[in-house]
Amino acid sequence: MTGDELEKALSRYRIGDPPPGLRARILETATPDPENALPVWLAIGALAACTILFAGGASGVYGTLRQAAIDAQARDRNQQIASTADVIGGSVVGFEQAVAAVMAAESDAATAGTMANTGMQ
Amino acid sequence: MPRDQRPGNQPEDLGQVYDRLGPELYKYARVVLADDQEAGDVIHDVFASLAQNTEALPQAIDGYLFRSVRNACWALLKRRHRDQDNPSVESLLQTVEGFEDVVNERLALQAAILSLPVAQREVVYLRALEGRTFREIAALVGESINLVTSRYRHAIENMQRFLSKS
DSSP, X not given: OOHHHHHHHHTTEEEOOOOTHHHHHHHHHHSOOTTTSOOHHHHHHHHHHHHHHHHHHHHHHHHHHHHHHHHHHHHXXXXXXXXXXXXXXXXXXXXXHHHXXXXXXXXXXXXXXXXXXXXXX | OOOOOOOTTOOOOHHHHHHHHHHHHHHHHHHHHOBHHHHHHHHHHHHHHHHHTGGGOOSOHHHHHHHHHHXXXXXXXXXXXXXXXXXXXXXXXXXXXXXXXXXHHHHHHHHHHHTSOHHHHHHHIIIIITOOOHHHHHHHHTSOHHHHHHHHHHHHHHXXXXXXXX
């Protein structure tokens, strides 16, 4: 068989067609099944629930951090008052004077911080 | 086989695209992969991917689909182990309407095609069975016309040798 004869013979044939089910299989996969699709209301509900949980969690974390800062500040203040009262003499009057001194020092520090932040000298 | 026959700029849905291009792409995959099941899977995967990216479809969807199918076929061939490289196709060739079905000749030609290396099988399909010009084939497979022509000539010679032995 020559090359020309072979090509002529090949021209009498074609490749077999795809199985009939292939088209349906493709379209079935490509088109979402409405019965199995996630309902819109469910998606919205899930999103809202996530938002609430996240916001709640975030505010809880903020509250915890804020409380920890307050506790640390109070602990420092008590230590300062105790040590100042010891220096003054440890009496009731000395304790009251120590409280007044520590509070006055905190007030001065707060005022200085505010002035520094606003650029005042 | 893709020939950019999309009428005007009318948008097509997936079913229309499949009806126009799917069967020819499937035949190409059958010849290249020599496996009916894998050919069906490749076509399915390419069209499923197309359905998910309908907003980003290129204008020349025919060429895009051919390249997608070709890339998928060749990627699959690379993953195949040598011992799995046995043809698994039923009735690869069918007689064109109007011609007598000479079963012995059909089976011999089918065996000769399947005996070829994949690249030669590809060009024999596109040229001898699809009637493409060498220029079209070169553009489709992204190679030079000379290379494609030479590959086809070798394929015909190999088929002649195969048929003379059988």
